[in-house]
Amino acid sequence: MTAVLDSQAVLFDLDGVLTDTAAVHRRAWAALFTEFLPTVAPEAAPYTDADYFALVDGKERAAGVRSVLASRGVSVPDGELDDPPGATTVHGLGNRKNVRFTEIIRGDGVAVFDGSLRLVDAVAAAGIPMAVVSSSRNAVLVLATAGLLDRFAVVVDGVLAHDEHLAGKPEPDMFLTAARVLGVGAAGTVVIEDAVSGVEAGRRGGFWVVGVDRGTGASALRAAGADAVVTDLADLLPE
Template structure:
């Protein structure tokens, strides 16, 4: 058993462990442009942060009147994303340090993401995070993506952990809501600073309004040991 007892940690991937949102934005922009939707902006992309790729594309079809199927659009966007992400995806340094710290202490960990299994696998392998994060759940594998709790509950099941013993690390409001719905504590690190006041973030056990600039591995580890305290 780890030094933190029965606790397990479940990480979101995009915007939490790695700074992949720029790649997702560019893949989305290129995909939409190919289907007659020009000038897709970063501000428009921000509304989809934390939502699964499938749900994002389903919304695109309705919002932009695209006739192509969800499966076709998924294939195109995933291909474009993998081309971009394969070149370079940055791991947040303090997040890597946190993963390594938890691994050294024997804390069970998993990744639960709205991305496709292929995208998750490529990012973890390309960054070397797959050495510590071997249990992975994609929203494609469960009935409902975030803000439904399905991905986190499935991650807990695969870890053999009680949801009440799990802590989720998240950057987006839908993910924080999903953690709360799953009965899990949450460390929230908003990717979009302007969203830090969203009601979903108020449910987090630890909210770092400054985002990744405020996060440190040692402070997060201290909070896990003593949630009543604040780094």
Template sequence: MSGIAAPLHGVAAVVLDTDGVITDSAHLHAAAWKGAFDTFLREHPPQRPDDQRPFDVLVDYPLYVDGRARRDGATAFLVSRGVRPEPAVVDAIAEAKDSAYGERLRAGAPVPAFRGTVDLLHTLLSEGVLLAAASASRHAGQLLRRAHVVDLFDAVVDGTEAARLGLRGKPHPDLFLEAARRLRTAPGATAVVEDAVSGVTAARRGGFAVVVGVDRVGGPTHRGRLVAAGADVVVPDLGELVTQGAVR
């Protein structure tokens, strides 16, 4: 009997987001975003005092920027603080975030793959399931190489490829649809694994067979948002899809 838990039985392929799903790198993105946004808020404080509070990595990161392309994330956060997202401002914040993130990578910040995810990937491969990684980050390929898991994937679609192809960012399903196209599998035979609400929404809009949410935060808030966005199942670690069934 297969070692894959029920939610993924019968799928021909699985497309996984990178940060927070495959690699333990979401905290690096969150820290880079915090630096960029906090600098902006100090230098250009919004009118309402409550909107001047610093970027909260536990609240603002999953709500506004996680899983989104940099410009989309910057725009969403600025709007949430009552700031008009002028293109020059959005570009400056997005560039500051990317620069800070790149510096952390160049400084040798460790980027391990989650053990449970690696176990699931090997189990899926042993069952003949095709695998793809899809991320809005242009650093995704680099992260997968540093985590020593890039060779497990049949296809990788990153932010650089997305820009070249003119793919829209999440919550649009373009990234996942392109990954499925490269695997030559229909969305109806493909599962998506995501930790971001925008990514779960994108997968559901794309008509994918199964949408697995990953909640590494814990507590009911983020899990509830993933379910509300359309996740069929939510797990704290993907190893649960190898060793035991998952309960919605």
């Protein structure tokens, strides 16, 4: 499967695609909702990793909070982006989760998938432009901590999406913005994603989409529009 090395450009999601930070996000989201949901919906089903994959994975932080709360019939005010972590607002809850996430990252560091690093090296050696497209507002921190920041000329993340009023995944705006900055079109450009919402965003944008199954399930990724599904990015290298 060598289509990636024949492409105009490659747009990588970050968490769960390049770095093993999706597991950190799962831990941080679980800590938030395991603590918070019983205080507002004691009869509701406990939060599980299935909720992460179905309701949170790949989405902008506030959208993830809203999705989980709505699934339990809970509504809180949106509040403001800089609400303190103790605020019972969408942004406050999102910021509470982010405190936990950054604590783990700063304490444990960031692991990079070996197969992903091998693919990044191969794409760079082929002279193909690359970008990171992540809903996370921590993308630059994660890339810097992992030693990957200098590999990518373009990073379209949650901070840029907010500042530029870009719709988040599953809308294609963030991928289309990255392609535009790199000077390429969607046709012939590859998107690599592990989340259903990200795969759907790539499909809507007209990109060739590779789904990376890190737990979401190959069938769910294909149903969302993945043209190919792998379990390791090294599978995209020539044999």
